[in-house]
Amino acid sequence: MKSSRSEFINIRGLSYHIRHWGNQDAPMLFMLHGWMDMSASFQFLVDALQREWHVIAPDWRGFGLSDHAGTNYWFPDYLGDLDAILQHYSPAQPVYLLGHSLGANVAGVYAGVRANRIKKLVNLEGFGMPNTQPEDAPARFATWLDELQGIPSLRSYATQEEVAARLQKTNPRLSDERAAFLSAHWAAPNESGAWEIQADPAHRLSNPYLYRVEEVLACWKLITAPVLWIEAKNSELLTRMGSKEKARAEIDRRIASIPNATILMVDNAGHMLQHDQPEMLAAAIDQFLD
Template identity: 50%
Template structure:
């Protein structure tokens, strides 16, 4: 099994009526800018371990489990709303760095949160790094009736128990699931990550540490015009990293393309772009050393 080079510790923070789990590497100190790393959909904070191990310099790293993931509590609700992630991050920064801006790194869904948050609270972000936080295909108002109906139908499916996450007989089964999804993930890393990505229940079955309600579609449409306005408000120098593999073509089959994403991020005032070769969407797993080098060079 993979052996971390830098041990993390867990801190539990009361935040918006939830107990939030935050994984911490390193110690705060004079001149140290907190490096906040936020994970993606159906992931956990431990996912950053491989990048943290590849960092060459001493950092104070904070990585929360989003609400309903990992060791953070789930809200008393049956669906999740994207603005809550922005508010959770705002409260989290109030706790850890109330008087100084932070470096913010986000992957996938976390990258989308990071980009929007940096436009809402530009003074709180010193440097911004987005790893494949592409956003969503543009929507049309005509989609609203069907989208609301889909949301309500999926809520009913959740309450009927039809959206439960698949259990696995062992940590090995979870590791196999991870390597099946990501062919580049080394077996030793998959074994280590499996023990943080899932936990055994009373019946001995291993279950992913993610609320099944995360699978429910967002009731509200994705408004590209609003997103672009937020991008224009970002004042932090911004690095957008993408993998050599084109995940968007695989996911959206032409409904949303890398060219459209590149056009959107041109709205960011201080933009730098980078590419990680021999990597897929989980680029921080596939090439952690390259991702760490890009991040540190950018922060410097």
């Protein structure tokens, strides 16, 4: 494995953990992880890259080794954090940006809003959320208010091996070796020896605000950078969009809003495709960013 190093910087009042791989003089490639994940999730992808890159991957607020932010996990906060991170490392030059899942959704909106800041964009499974209707709002607000009356929590595990088994339950394609590596970053032992997930339980609170896909697509339409859109053929997320045919039609409609998108479908991979097929991804990314 390629070695990484950690850095902690202040981003909008929070201590942010930034993971670095590679030579600091090499071209910068920023990688943004997904929900309930962390920067080390990209280790296998970084290992497979053939070109020399300075990979910079933050732990989002409330994940990994970054500070928790209470209940401040609104989508615009991720945009604000990304803007500050890019300003810190590349204040004048546009950057190569890669995002997975939540990170890809943040990167996609940002690439439209700050089009001059992005040189090329790689979207890994950043479909967006299922659309909502205005009449969904009352129930959503009520659910959020109810949840605020309790204390959210995340399950703990007796051993690191149990953590690895939990990761393999979610992703059966994950090898024992990769599960062991990820478990050491996804969770950590507490004072009593139990392994706790490195994430703020407040992430489990429902979002009271509705997802309005047309607003997202309005941002995507302003992207000027070339985009490599990568999907897993066995992605678990597509079922959230409805039937296979309905989901495919909706995803294709969303992709069509991006002015310059190249589509890659990855065989034998699920949503965590950077774990399932890192070599295939790395080859495509190296070629796209060349």
